[in-house]
Structure formats: structure tokens, C-alpha cells
Amino acid sequence: MPAAPRTYRADAAFIAGSLRADVAISVDARGNIAPVGESAPQAERIAGIVLPGMPDLHSHAFQRAMAGLAERAGPEGDNFWSWREVMYRFLGVLSPEDVQAIAAQLYVECLKHGFTTVGEFHYLHNDPAGAVYDDPAELSWRVLAGAEAAGIGLTLMPVLYQASQFGGAPPTEGQRRFVLDDETFALVCEEVDKHIAGNADWRLGLAPHSLRAVTPEGLAEVVALRDSIDRSMPIHIHAAEQVREVEDCLAWSGRRPVDWLLDRGAGEGWCLIHATHMTDEERRRLAASGAVAGLCPTTEANLGDGFFPIRDFVDEGGLFGVGTDSNVSTSPVEELRWLEYGCRLQRRARNVVEREVGASVGRSLFSRALAGGTKALARPIGAIEAGRRADLVVLDPDHPALAGRPLDRVLDAFLFNGNDTPVRDVMVGGHFVVRDREHVREAPIREAFRRTVTRLADRLP
Known part of the structure; x- marks a missing residue:
């Protein structure tokens, strides 16, 4: 279902190969990214570091x-x-x-x-x-x-x-x-x-x-x-x-x-x-x-x-x-x-x-x-720029792996610091599917999986 167009103000975002502070990201009704700006004081804040999925x-x-x-x-x-x-x-x-x-x-x-x-x-x-x-x-x-x-x-x-x-x-x-x-x-x-x-x-x-x-x-x-x-x-x-x-x-x-x-x-x-x-x-x-x-x-x-x-x-x-x-x-x-x-x-x-x-x-x-x-x-993904899908990952800057790291060190810390993921929120096609580390349908999906693997365990040769 199409969403209403929205503009977000990210504390930081990965734009054109580097992390920049205070970035406005607009998402149109089709779930595509509209032109990216430098600031949008009235927009909904994303308190975190936004990466392309x-x-x-x-x-x-x-x-x-x-x-x-x-x-x-x-x-x-x-x-x-x-x-x-x-x-x-x-x-x-x-x-x-x-x-x-x-x-x-x-x-x-x-x-x-x-x-x-x-x-x-x-x-x-x-x-x-x-x-x-x-x-x-x-x-x-x-x-x-x-x-x-x-x-x-x-x-x-x-x-x-x-x-x-x-x-x-x-x-x-x-x-x-x-x-x-x-x-x-x-x-x-x-x-x-x-x-x-x-x-x-x-x-x-x-x-x-x-x-x-x-x-x-x-x-x-x-x-x-x-x-x-x-x-x-x-x-x-x-x-x-x-x-x-x-x-x-x-x-x-x-x-x-x-x-x-x-x-x-x-x-x-x-x-x-x-x-x-x-x-x-x-x-x-x-x-x-x-x-x-x-x-x-x-x-x-x-x-x-x-x-x-x-x-x-x-x-x-x-x-x-x-x-x-x-x-x-x-x-x-x-x-x-x-x-x-x-x-x-x-x-x-x-x-x-x-x-x-x-x-x-x-x-x-x-x-x-x-x-x-x-x-x-072969899909329009992989970057935060106009015309790409709004597939966004938000890192928690207060997570122990990232805390205190300047922006130019964040990706090094993300990849080479610990095993507990700092991913907090995830958007796909303009819709948030993960919020505060919880998937929006996590409980029923996990329960269906649990039932499935439990039944399979009894039938495996």
C-alpha cells in the first residue's frame, strides 16, 4: 500500500560514499527517495546513522x-x-x-x-x-x-x-x-x-x-x-x-x-x-x-x-x-x-x-x-539518492560498538567491533519493518518457524 510522502531529518546519513551530518531524506508515495537535502528542521527526526540497506x-x-x-x-x-x-x-x-x-x-x-x-x-x-x-x-x-x-x-x-x-x-x-x-x-x-x-x-x-x-x-x-x-x-x-x-x-x-x-x-x-x-x-x-x-x-x-x-x-x-x-x-x-x-x-x-x-x-x-x-x-537500491528505493538501515549511535566514534570511523566500527548488531530500525520501500530492533511481525513469524522446525526434527532421517 502506498504511503504518504514524508521527509525525515537524519542525524547522519551515508551519501555519495561518506557519512554526512544533518541530512534531509524525502520519500515519495511510491517508496522512492526524492532529492536529498542538507537540512529540514521541521521534518521527523531519525536519531541515528542512516545507511543504504x-x-x-x-x-x-x-x-x-x-x-x-x-x-x-x-x-x-x-x-x-x-x-x-x-x-x-x-x-x-x-x-x-x-x-x-x-x-x-x-x-x-x-x-x-x-x-x-x-x-x-x-x-x-x-x-x-x-x-x-x-x-x-x-x-x-x-x-x-x-x-x-x-x-x-x-x-x-x-x-x-x-x-x-x-x-x-x-x-x-x-x-x-x-x-x-x-x-x-x-x-x-x-x-x-x-x-x-x-x-x-x-x-x-x-x-x-x-x-x-x-x-x-x-x-x-x-x-x-x-x-x-x-x-x-x-x-x-x-x-x-x-x-x-x-x-x-x-x-x-x-x-x-x-x-x-x-x-x-x-x-x-x-x-x-x-x-x-x-x-x-x-x-x-x-x-x-x-x-x-x-x-x-x-x-x-x-x-x-x-x-x-x-x-x-x-x-x-x-x-x-x-x-x-x-x-x-x-x-x-x-x-x-x-x-x-x-x-x-x-x-x-x-x-x-x-x-x-x-x-x-x-x-x-x-x-x-x-x-x-x-x-x-538489478534493482534501484544501494544508495541514498533520488530515484532509488527507500531501503534504509538506521544504526544506533549509542550502541557500545559505535559509542564515541566520529562519523569517519563509524563503518569501521560497524564491521569490525563486536557481534551484537547496532541496527535499530529498518525501512524497505518507504515502510519501516523493524523498529527498535523488533520486526513488526516478528512474533507470529517466529512461532510459525518454531512449529515448523520442531515438526521437522521428528521426521528427519
């Missing part, structure tokens, strides 16, 4: 409910592939109602930590037996319902999943909930696009799962579908997450995954998720391509994937954003902190992502992730 460019919502279920020591060599088997078993007990309850809870948590929009890489399509629902978009509607309940912005990316291995090997039994034929996949995408038309907080994207799970012909069909609906629609794909994936891709094609994709047109409008294992030449090509690297450091650490070469990638002008992926964490602070910390551990040095002497590492990480995430999700 951070985009979460990669999420698998249902995995929020399985966090912690794969943390038992396995045989030597326990890795992503053994984790995936736990995930397949978990999928065997999820109902549509479960998917909706889990998504709503995840999105509430994301909002409370400062994510205001999410890229949902949605590959759960079928029922537990692998049959297509009477409405093939049933689980897409459930994700959208969860996002609506939470009030988060969303780029929903239905996933095409065709195969179990490079070269088009048939899907395994554990993958039966992912697979749609090309015609049904196109139908789901077209129906979702019609449903969200006119909703300024939602967007459609497309996601061929990976070169392992989509044939070259299937990838070409995704691109053709994108062009038939909207050429500005983003395309996201997993690439080079594990060493074994790279080895299998080389055996299949003679090329590494990132090289293979770039050779065939991946670039502007694309987001390569993970891209962890690249040669120096692949890294340089990706940085120059215009594609965004979608980085998920807490999930990549949880799965033992490896470190993304962030320092060199940034030096070469590469674009990146961050995502929560398996949702073992729902905090942009933790994703950005560990992106920098991983690089520090590799190089045995401090403050490595930002090269300019005296420059703020926190500001650099925050600004770069805003820009890359905004581009990857």
Missing part, C-alpha cells in the same frame, strides 16, 4: 532450517559433497508450508541485521517424490509469501537444474525436487514475472544452476528466455566453488568453469556465484567482464570451499557483492568481515582489501558490496 545477492532460504544439522564429524575427506547428501535428506521432509515459514523467518533475520533485499536462488520446485505440483510455481509462491510477510525486497531467481554432472548425466534421486523440463521452467518464470509486475520491491531473475547441472543447450535456452521476457533481467550461476568441480569441468570441456562461461558471453548482467578457484588469467578476465562476483564467505568457510582472491580482484577493478547462501549467518557484517579476514589470514597482514594509505577499510568494503549487490540484483 545491503543487498544479499545469494540465498537458498530453505537451508536456514538445516543450519547445524551437518556439523558432525564424518570420514576423512568430509567436504561439500558429503554436506550435500545431508541437504538431500533434509529436502525429503519439507512441505510447501514449511518452505514459506522458513523463508519468512530467514528474511526477518536478514532485515534485523541490515540486509533489505535478497536474491533468492530458488531451485526447490517439486514435491518430495519429485513430482511437479499441480501448480508448478507452488514453491515460488511460497517464497514470495515469505518475503511479503517479512517485508523484504526480493529478486526471485527460479533455477534451471537438468543434470547431475557435466555432460548431461541424469539427475540423482536426491536431486528430484530440483528438476523441471524446459517448458515447465519457462512457464514458472513467466507466471512469476506476471505476478510481480508492478511491485517495485520485487524483481525476476534467472539462474542456470551451474555448468555441472545445466547443459550448454540449457544455458542457451535460459539466455533466450531472458531475452524474450526482459533483456535487463539478471542471470546468476554457481561457478568454480570446489576444486573437484574445476577438475570435472576440465575433463569434460578442456576449459575451467569461469573461462568456459566468459568464452560464451557471461559478462554484463551476470553474477558468478563463488568463483573461488580461478587462475590469475580467469580472475583478470572476470574483473574486466562487467559480471559481478557473488561471494558468500561464511558459507564458503562452513563448506571448506576455499578463499576468493579478493585483494587482486579489487585491484583489477572487479565488482563483488555478498550473499548468505546456506544462511548459517544472516549478517552482512559477518560476510564482509570474513571477506577481509580471510585475505588477512592468507597474506598474514592487516587491512589488505583497501590499498590507499589512511583510507577506511570498512567504508571500502561496504561501498563495494553495495555497488556490486545492487548491480547483481
